[in-house]
Amino acid sequence: MGKTIIDAHNVSKTYKETMVPVKALQDVHLHIEEGEFVALVGPSGSGKSTLLNMIGGLDEPTSGTVFVDGVEITKLSENKMIDFRLQNIGFVFQSFNLIPVLTSRENIGFVLQLQKVPKKDREKRVLELLREVGLEEKVNSRPGELSGGQQQRVAVARALASKPKIILADEPTANLDSKSAGNLMDIMAKLNQEEKITFLFSTHDQRVIEKARRVITLVDGKVDSDVVQTPT
Amino acid sequence: MMFLKLAWLNIWRNRRRTLITVASVFFAVLLAITFRSVTDGVYENMIHNVVSYSSGYLQIHKKGYWDEQSIDNSFEADEQLSKKLLNNPKITYLMPRLETFALSSFADKTKGVMVLGIDPVSEKEVNRLNEKIIEGQYFESNNVDHILIGSGLAEQLNTKVNDTLVLIGQGYHASSAAGKFKIDGILKLGSPELNSNVIYMPLQASQYLYGAENRLTSLSIMLGKTSDLESSKRAVENTIDIEAYEVMTWKQMMPEMDQFIEADSAGHYIIIGILYFIISFGLFGTLLMMTFERNREFGILIAIGMKKRLLAYVVLLESIMISLMGCLMGVLAGILIVHLFTENPVQFSGSLREVYEDYGFEPIIYFSGHIRIFITQTLIILVLAILLALYPGFKILRLKPVDAINS
């Protein structure tokens, strides 16, 4: 048994602002250990994004508790939570993750600067990260000069920059063609293998699901199935 | 550093919008500076003109003189003091005066008049009294029983140049003062009040007439700059014995003029206020657009660990950058314009010119190049930039990252 990294108990989320309250999550239990590579699947509206946001502390559950690396994040103040994310959680969204006016180098360096990493170490780490996602030659390109797949790879590199325990990715491949999607998944799988970084990503894409070693399926805000598989 | 750079890059995301906003700030600042420069210049010129005929910027009297203006409250002229005062670089001239009253008569006409004993040289330099002569000539020496009289008075007494007036009054310590004085010249003075009441005579002649040898009722002080008033007053007070003397500013001696200027400039502040109010809308609109169109990006930045107050800080920097750019360009252009018009003064023409000349003012639009004008406008813009960034900043602090990312 590895170390528990994500531990969600009885997490429910009800959106009450709508005409009819929406139960986006209902009593979800989730237990993920360090180094896992987990796909979160389910039909549209099943609560995948909501669950990722709860785990990343971007939103608060209506009830239930979430522990990340032993810290009860559902109890953290907003500013503490932001700091916690900076140090422990990397986020990758579906698209347009990057600051358009900054180059790849600066986008990745930005997180390091927020962490107050000295300039020299920063430079080294940025290049290292870009190498890991295979984009060394794009250090000085702005997002607008990169393809969607390349942008997502820079976003993954940025998520990695802070040396987080987990990376949460909400449909990271949704806007990519299958080749770029496969490429991004290979990079994520490699980082998971080599650096033992825990990945939790939502997806609709069968080929992406196949890369996962564990697949959690949500239906109507509940965990419908949770299976371990051998990635292809 | 990183945030400065980010803010700078951000403002150029929409080049045209930023340039338009910068231009609006630029024109507002330039207009405001030019406007302040002209109004301040006109006031300064007016003050200078008025005080050089009357009180001077500052006046030293014997303590109590201002409340009881009598020759008995005169004081002894002091060479040492004059020297010390003139050592102050802010002080340009001293005008010693002995101001008294007398009954003047010529043939069968008699009139009460104000007799000003003056130093012909310094008055000539300060207020060009000699140029106001419409008949006859200015004093040739300092110690003769000659006088200059206002043209209004000359009419009332029915006198002309080279006539001799008799003056009778009360001298120092109730001595009697009487003498005959030859009219050297007739003056046309701007103020009708002075014009029909004043007689100028050389200081020594008046001291002799009133039995007040070497005494003055006032020592008027001229300054290089209108704005040095209060600091110079303090400097003068430090030079003299304030138990024995009083130092007054023109504002204290002529409160009506001070109030007039205050009231008049209040109107100008309103005009400038409206100007800035209008550009505030433009700046505010730009800021709102700049922040709202980046809502999703803000959400993502919060998700990757950037504190909301840092985001608000970046937006504040953006606001300051846009407005300061326009402001600094406006200040530079303002300096150029003020410089240009100071070097090549604009002359009034037509009836306005006559009015000015009647009052003995030069018919010129003065531009004040006082640094205060430039600093004030810059500060106003800076404060505006900060105030206007408050609302978008507040919006950022209340931003829900999830909603922002989904927007």
Ligand SMILES: Nc1ncnc2c1ncn2[C@@H]1O[C@H](COP(=O)(O)OP(=O)(O)OP(=O)(O)O)[C@@H](O)[C@H]1O
């Ligand atoms: N801010 C919100 N206000 C109201 N309802 C919401 C809000 N966000 C999500 N929901 C609702 O909660 C449910 C779960 O949404 P969620 O976005 O988590 O689904 P999802 O599994 O990520 O779907 P998709 O695959 O389409 O991204 C949906 O019914 C959605 O309409």
Ligand SMILES: [Mg+2]
């Ligand atoms: Mg979703």
